[in-house]
Amino acid sequence: MASDEDCDYLFKTILVGDSAVGKSNLLSRFAKDEFHLDSKPTIGVEFAYRNTKVGDKIVKAQIWDTAGQESFGSLTFSSDDRFRAITSSYYRGAQGAMLVYDITRNGTFEHLKKWLTELREFGDRDMVIVLVGNKSDLVDLREVDTEDGKKLAELENLCFMETSAKENLNVEDAFVEMITKIYEIA
Numbered sequence: 001m002a003s004d005e006d007c008d009y010l011f012k013t014i015l016v017g018d019s020a021v022g023k024s025n026l027l028s029r030f031a032k033d034e035f036h037l038d039s040k041p042t043i044g045v046e047f048a049y050r051n052t053k054v055g056d057k058i059v060k061a062q063i064w065d066t067a068g069q070e071s072f073g074s075l076t077f078s079s080d081d082r083f084r085a086i087t088s089s090y091y092r093g094a095q096g097a098m099l100v101y102d103i104t105r106n107g108t109f110e111h112l113k114k115w116l117t118e119l120r121e122f123g124d125r126d127m128v129i130v131l132v133g134n135k136s137d138l139v140d141l142r143e144v145d146t147e148d149g150k151k152l153a154e155l156e157n158l159c160f161m162e163t164s165a166k167e168n169l170n171v172e173d174a175f176v177e178m179i180t181k182i183y184e185i186a
């Protein structure tokens with residue numbers, strides 16, 4: 001467990017979105033500058049830390065990533081309290097969320113409404129949400145227009161960015177944007 005002695009602030013942030021949209025790789029790119037072509041699905045909950053400078057302060061972001069997130073959505077509406085407890089413990093105390101879809105799979109974009117409902121049900125009221133369209137390097141396979149991402153972000157009052165964990169495009173910017181916004185309202 002990292003201590004918070006070497007930073008001025010410690011923020012909890014989470015990654016959400018359908019499976020295989022690139023959450024684990026966004027996290028490993030930001031935290032370790034690594035990318036894995038055949039990454040294995042996350043087992044359980046993983047998290048990583050990274051320090052970022054915001055103004056003259058050092059902010060440590062604790063970033064959570066989970067397995068089986070796709071089922072989180074459906075389980076949320078289950079009457080089984082046990083699953084509600086798991087879901088709510090993932091969201092509990094999170095000040096920021098990166099909501100990720102895959103620009104090459106329309107379905108992952110269509111599911112965003114469900115993820116937003118869940119974020120708003122379980123997350124803090126003033127949680128900072130950054131909408132991220134990942135895999136921007138796969139230009140020929142694109143199914144979701146940049147404009148559609150922008151429009152949804154405007155409608156839902158979210159920050160928006162397209163990223164490529166593979167090519168390391170905008171990944172740093174997306175995390176730093178989330179961390180800076182949290183810092184501003186903290």
Ligand code: GDP
Pocket residue numbers: 018019020021022023024025026036037038039040041042134135136137138163164165166167
């Ligand atoms: P998760 O289930 O959302 O955590 O997704 P992963 O990070 O495990 O990624 C799923 C698959 O997409 C893996 O094969 C990754 O190598 C691939 N992937 C992730 N990000 C990118 C990206 O930006 N571009 C491309 N081309 N592939 C990516």
